[in-house]
Amino acid sequence: MINSQMTTREIISWLKETDETSLESLWRAADEVRQANVGDQVHLRGLIEISSYCVRSCRYCGLNAASPADRYRMTADEIQDAARAAHDYGYGSVVLQGGEDYGLKSQWIADRIRAIKAETSLAVTLSLGERSNEDFALWRDAGADRYLLRFETSNRPLYDNIHPPLAGKYSDRQDILLHLRQLGYEIGSGVMIGIPGQTWDILANDLETFARLDLDMIGMGPYIAHPGTPLGKGENLIEVPADQQVPNDELTTYKAIALTRLLCPASNIPSTTALATLNLAEGRELGLSRGANVVMPNMTPVQYRAMYEIYPAKACLNETAKECHHCMNNRIRSIGRIPGEGRGDSPNYTNNHNS
Numbered sequence: 001m002i003n004s005q006m007t008t009r010e011i012i013s014w015l016k017e018t019d020e021t022s023l024e025s026l027w028r029a030a031d032e033v034r035q036a037n038v039g040d041q042v043h044l045r046g047l048i049e050i051s052s053y054c055v056r057s058c059r060y061c062g063l064n065a066a067s068p069a070d071r072y073r074m075t076a077d078e079i080q081d082a083a084r085a086a087h088d089y090g091y092g093s094v095v096l097q098g099g100e101d102y103g104l105k106s107q108w109i110a111d112r113i114r115a116i117k118a119e120t121s122l123a124v125t126l127s128l129g130e131r132s133n134e135d136f137a138l139w140r141d142a143g144a145d146r147y148l149l150r151f152e153t154s155n156r157p158l159y160d161n162i163h164p165p166l167a168g169k170y171s172d173r174q175d176i177l178l179h180l181r182q183l184g185y186e187i188g189s190g191v192m193i194g195i196p197g198q199t200w201d202i203l204a205n206d207l208e209t210f211a212r213l214d215l216d217m218i219g220m221g222p223y224i225a226h227p228g229t230p231l232g233k234g235e236n237l238i239e240v241p242a243d244q245q246v247p248n249d250e251l252t253t254y255k256a257i258a259l260t261r262l263l264c265p266a267s268n269i270p271s272t273t274a275l276a277t278l279n280l281a282e283g284r285e286l287g288l289s290r291g292a293n294v295v296m297p298n299m300t301p302v303q304y305r306a307m308y309e310i311y312p313a314k315a316c317l318n319e320t321a322k323e324c325h326h327c328m329n330n331r332i333r334s335i336g337r338i339p340g341e342g343r344g345d346s347p348n349y350t351n352n353h354n355s
């Protein structure tokens with residue numbers, strides 16, 4: 001079976017599939033479901049990495065609090081300039097992303113959202129970590145439309161091992177996502193493919209969890225080891241047998257994207273920068289041809305890029321927003337697709353809110 005009714009066993013067997021002819025049928029099925037549900041437009045989301053400060057200690061992430069990385073925060077003017085450029089390029093939305101940085105004061109973020117909304121018609125997406133319910137409500141009132149928070153893995157022991165909580169805090173990202181939905185946000189989540197300790201069973205359950213949460217946006221990219229992090233140094237707390245460990249490679253990422261499209265037909269799914277990092281020449285295009293319908297060109301001022309090193313050798317590290325704008329448009333057209341018009345709201349969200 002190759003549709004939204006796949007069983008867990010079938011999902012696992014697709015994830016492990018190596019036969020090229022069978023994989024061709026998976027890519028084709030995902031591409032057809034993509035076209036039927038979200039069409040040929042590829043929505044562009046301008047990614048603005050507003051702060052590289054982070055209080056958390058996620059064991060895979062180059063921005064974790066213990067990392068010696070240099071830190072920055074963008075100024076209000078820099079953020080507004082980047083949003084204006086995104087609007088001028090015809091993008092439908094901007095994503096304000098940062099580490100979990102309480103130096104980004106709640107009211108200051110609300111002011112940034114209001115300023116962008118006052119000057120442009122952009123949808124505003126936030127990706128600022130596990131902030132308080134008060135912050136989420138304040139930002140929604142200021143006009144924020146969407147929130148991205150990857151749950152990273154649906155397996156609690158693995159989650160706890162790679163995400164030490166803040167003192168006195170327990171985090172349940174799936175709960176946070178449901179709360180964000182209640183506040184009226186479009187909600188996005190996702191996982192990394194091939195994080196140490198991720199087994200085939202866990203990844204299959206991650207994909208089923210996307211469907212159960214009925215996500216509007218789902219982001220997936222390969223795990224890329226960062227040598228300055230505990231996981232990158234090989235300090236894995238959870239060891240799994242080699243034949244159970246999901247590889248962090250390109251092919252497995254395409255399979256996860258294609259299966260996610262089949263399980264969540266109307267969700268917005270980006271072809272991610274992490275995927276492009278593994279295959280600069282055509283990773284983005286292959287993601288778009290195997291289920292994805294969104295790309296997130298980087299709009300962070302170039303002088304900050306090297307300081308937002310979640311993982312090393314990120315694609316587009318030195319390309320300006322303008323260069324990425326042209327490059328992305330060419331890439332989209334090269335595979336017969338069309339740069340999206342308008343905000344690119346999730347049909348999933350629209351369906352749920354009209355019924």
Ligand code: 5AD
Nearest residue numbers: 060061150222223224226274310311
């Ligand atoms: N490799 C790939 N992706 C990573 N992320 C964080 N660290 C890494 C890494 N080493 C992803 C996480 C996070 C998103 C912003 O980047 O999934 O949610």
Ligand code: FES
Nearest residue numbers: 316319324327328
């Ligand atoms: Fe950035 Fe191609 S998308 S250079």
